[in-house]
Amino acid sequence: MNVKKHGIAIGIDRVGDEVFLSLKARGTLTHQDYEIITPMIDSALKEVQSPKVKALIDGTELDGWELRAAWDDFTLGLRHGSEFEKIAIYGNKSWQETLSKIGRWFISGEVKYFESEQDAIDWLNG
Template sequence: MSQQHGFSIGIGRINDEFVIHMKAFGTLTHEDYKTITPMLEGAFKQVEHPHIKVLADMTHLEGWELQAAWDDLKLGLKYGSHFEKVALIGAQPWQDALAKIAGWFVGAKVEQFSEYAQAKAWLFDKDKDKEKD
């Protein structure tokens, strides 16, 4: 029996701001990153705003293979300064730790949420930005 794993990615607008929507599922592999990296780079080029907001659904993410974790770190280091805010959706305790660690490597505010509505509200609410600073 094969196990499904990988990413889906899209660019959308919420109000007048661009957001990259990502969904990760299964246990990510190096091959997944070989596929997603050009997609992400293409998405970044399409967003003219210098600071990108990301809404990442990790509710079905089980983890990374070692090489994939390294690939993820390299992506964060290469593009981290492009991110303004990253909202991670997932309820696993290790995902909260991941949000804290990710904040060290990207130039963005990174928060973890258990629900989509909470993540979206934080991502686009200017008053909540001021509270977090």
Template sequence: MGTDRHGLTLEINQVNDEFMLSFKALGKLTHDDYAAITPVLESKLGSVKQPKIRAFVDAEEFRGWEPHAAWDDLKIGLHHGREFTRIAIYGHRDWMDWAARIGSWFIAGEVKHFDDRDAALDWLRRPESANSGR
């Protein structure tokens, strides 16, 4: 019987009311993966009245969600969707373009998929006025 590695790591950087979140998804995510990070995320974002969030999602080793974990992910998007200004999804899978389009339905900002990690981070760091293009 093999061991299925999975997990979700979160790094949070905050300057005033602006947050840069960095997620790394590994394997097939579970409810327990979200249960570990959600309280930390909610505590930090809840400390600011109107947070502005940019997020980098490293999905290079992501293999999907268990059903409860998919629901957990959707709940985060629904609860904080108006607060996201940009989400960059990094990975080399064809379905990630589709995931970025679907994700944009749930947030106020832009969601883009990138095959290049540096391009994704550069796009996230650009000022809002320089946000056009890929």
């Protein structure tokens, strides 16, 4: 049986003295994925005042979004965009770099795309 995985995994990672939110997106994201993950992200970021959050997004297994899920992602970014200091996105598809540039319009902190996880982590720690 071939099961196609999709969804978003959330974690908290620590590298050296830096702590950051870690997200790994897999497969084609659906509205149902966002119904599950959005309350978790809302809760995790609810009490953040300062310092702002750094995030590492792993898109190496992301295939894309269903239309309604893309809207969910957009509204989630609008709701929490001011709470991020830096967002490092690493992936392996050319459209991911383009989306990271568009994301800069909605995030008050820095957003940068990388093809290497280590380069992304180094930038977050810099």
